[in-house]
Amino acid sequence: MRLINANTLRFEEFFEKPLPPYLVLSHTWGEDEVTFRDMQQPHLHLGKSGYAKITQTCRLARSKAIDYVWIDTCCIDKTSSAELTESINSMFQWYQRAVVCVVHLADMESGVDFGTGVRFSRWITRGWTLQELIAPKRVEFYDSKWKLCGQKPRDSDVLSAATKIPEDLLLGNHRSSEYSVAQRLSWASSRTTTRVEDEAYCLFGILEVNMPLIYGEGKMAFRRLQEELIKRSNDITIFAWQPTREEVQEGHCGVLAASPQAFALCEHVCVWRPSTSHNPQFVLTNRGIQLQDIFFHRMPLKNDQPAGANESLKREYVFMVGFLSRGSGAYLGIQLRKIGESLFLRKSRPLKMISGTENKSLLKTDIATCHFVTDTRPLDNDTLLAFRKRCTEVSIPEWSMKHTIPSGYWDDQDMIQFHLPTYLVGAFLLEGDVGGKRTRFTVLYRREGEDQVRIYILETAKHTAATAYIFRRRAPGDMLHWEDLGLDHPQVLEASNQTQVVIDRRQFTVTAGLPSKALDFFGRTKIGRSLQLEVVENRPKGDPGAKGRELVPYGQGRTNRRHRSTDESFPRIANTSLPRSRPGFQSIPS
Template identity: 40%
Template sequence: MRLLNAHNWTLKEFVSDDEVPPYAILSHTWDENEVNVQQWESMATSHIIASDINSMKGYQKIKRFGQKAASNGFHWVWVDTHKRCCIDKKSSAELSEAINSMFRWYRNAQVCYVYLQDVHWCTDKETIGEQLYPSRWFTRGWTLQELIAPSKVEFYSTDWKKIGSKDDLCGLLSSITRIDEHILKGGDMDSVSVARRMSWASDRKTSRVEDAAYCLLGIFDVNIPLIYGEGRKAFQRLQEAIMNATHDQSLFAWGKIVGCPAELIDRKQQLGTKPIPWKEAHHRQPLLGLFAESPADFKDSAEIWPVDHGYAHYHDRRTPPALVNKGVLINLVIYKKFPSVAYWDDPAIAQPHDLELTVLLCRLGSKGSKLIGLSLYSWGDDYYSRTDELVLVDLFVSQTLGNPDQDQLDRETKYD
């Protein structure tokens, strides 16, 4: 871990956590005109370069941060920019280690200063809320963990005047971010469902597609290798890591919540006495894999929670899912079959095809009476695709699935 000396602006590397001295850390949104580690180190040897860097907005931001930290008694500070001031981005190993350690670094800081470049200082609490809501800082992926991880967070305006602390503004921050207040106060992250944590990031953006996954590593306490260039595969690898670390099936509870599956057909269409209209691909219900494509898929999943362990034990549903080739092998209960339709493009055919509704071990609301179902289409040999629908199933109805007469519906399901 590299830290900046807040007094003489030199960088020093600390190899182990035991060596790291007390430090303040900065959270901010990145600008184009930031300072990287090579530029910072060159300032000590070249007055010309130092003069050029001194005029950069990014340098002035770091300088003001260092001055604020020093005035509060801190000798060392840490700051990240898109050019990695305290990280050598030319070293892929160092970058990977830093990103996998980022949550811990923010958690271990004595204080985190949040610099809100687009917020002006004011004393009126109502006006503070009006200014904080549209701030860009609340829209970025990386700032999610930077708000949650540190125990002490202080917010500063564009002219470095203190707006308030995380403790002072807890209710307002929870309203803006939808993060539970007890989490903002240092509560156990595992007390919140996977789906709910994903929903916190559902409307946040990152400059690189892969960072939508990497910025959530600390939120779920998992680690994965960094592979920039893999695109959305990074988010799938994140979900695989979460699946291996938890039994919380709300990981799979993403999509739109509905009362009944779409694409159902009537009895005559099922028997072939009435034609089924063919649809172009863009008008059909898309068939998907088990994992979501991005955190945005969880935007409606904030109130989905895993069922209690007693219910899971009663139905003997504790076998963990596993990755198989490019799919997932998971033990699920098929609750009900519905007459639906399968479309073929060459030739253009619409034909009857069963939709199978399976029940996840999670419910709508922590004490709710509705379980979450997935609409599945079988392609043979126990391979399935799902839709993006989350179908509500009455809890008292689903309890009949423990019946011996229903046990034949329990099966291993593979998702491509």
């Protein structure tokens, strides 16, 4: 560390030796500051206006019996990138170790009330001065004439009101690390820096982060800062920011903020942990941020458009990122859009506020592993639509979805399953009314090439072991393959797209189909498939006691509409039996 001797005004460097007591100066830079190179050549710095700050700072140090001072303008050789990096990464500790920090408010006239003067000073708007206020235990404020006008901790209430920094922190009762990431970033949200990279670099000490400097990277610096935080902490309030106007117009965004300004409303956002065991793990990957052992809330989807027949079944994903420590104490969540296998994109909407009562009543979905997209630049609508190519819709109002595999491919908002590889089993556990009784069925489909599928339907009550095997909880990435299903439960592959059900001596045929359908996503149309179920009650034809009675749909060959759950385009079934040599649905071309 390089210090100025307050008596000789010459540099002295300290490496291994213990640091002597020193005073630090906090100020806003002007156009005529004295640099490290200037201090080594007296004929250069004596005529600069910034030299007066150095002499005044040394005078104050001598009056306090302190022999050394540190001033950022001249004690750092900024022509050395290595020294600059070391200094910026160490600066919070340097201010913290100082005996006293002297703040020079160059634009505050003598006699002005301290609260008013500091609130409207340029010093309070600068990014670097944030840590210079928080780090030192003792801070003295001087006006433009170098007259004492305020102190920390004595005037901590005034400083807290002007900066939105908690008074307990300024009094020294708490450390900055005891506040959430969102709260700490909110303190910097109204501050500016000359260089855009310094929006991130000036926060190293407050966030307890160290990383190399890359001037020229622009806004990537703040993104790197967030990525470094994710490596060190599982504080989920790092996602609790408000989208910008440009991001709102775009409709979606990544889960990392573009700048500290996005955290302007996070002054009272605290870490939300519903239990001590719920500590999500963050890992930065090439797919985005990977989170493990988390859960989403599933909320009814609210659209501005009139609700269609299936809208009430749709849900949107909300991930809780914190709660408000004041006011209603509401929980805060970000709304997400699923765009691929366990891959989520943030909707560019304000944080969603959820009351404690509402939070308890919401549906929750446990997710072992998922990814949040961090960079949306390559994601235009064409790219997003590609994820929905040849997807399968399951949205039948009279039937409720109880389970689906693979769960990572299922989207609750659009009620679709993304396109599956041919080796993976796609299955849905559905419950609906058959003959006045709630009955469950397992519907499986197998892709045979790009445009053909085979369907199987099982009554769950008759195939409990197979159903339990199909929908059992598996480790992340461990999905059910058709080869394994055929080995462990070969009877499933002997089923067809029809099954017979007897309810109170009445016989029904339940048929599953996957016809092609035009599906709308992001204002565009994509051809996929839509699962349809048809329930037909079968009545005996002719003499009820005759042998080998023929079963036909109730009502002279017409479908019993009371049990029908699909549109009129679904094919009617005239005979309920299928030859055993034709298991499953026949190949259906798109």
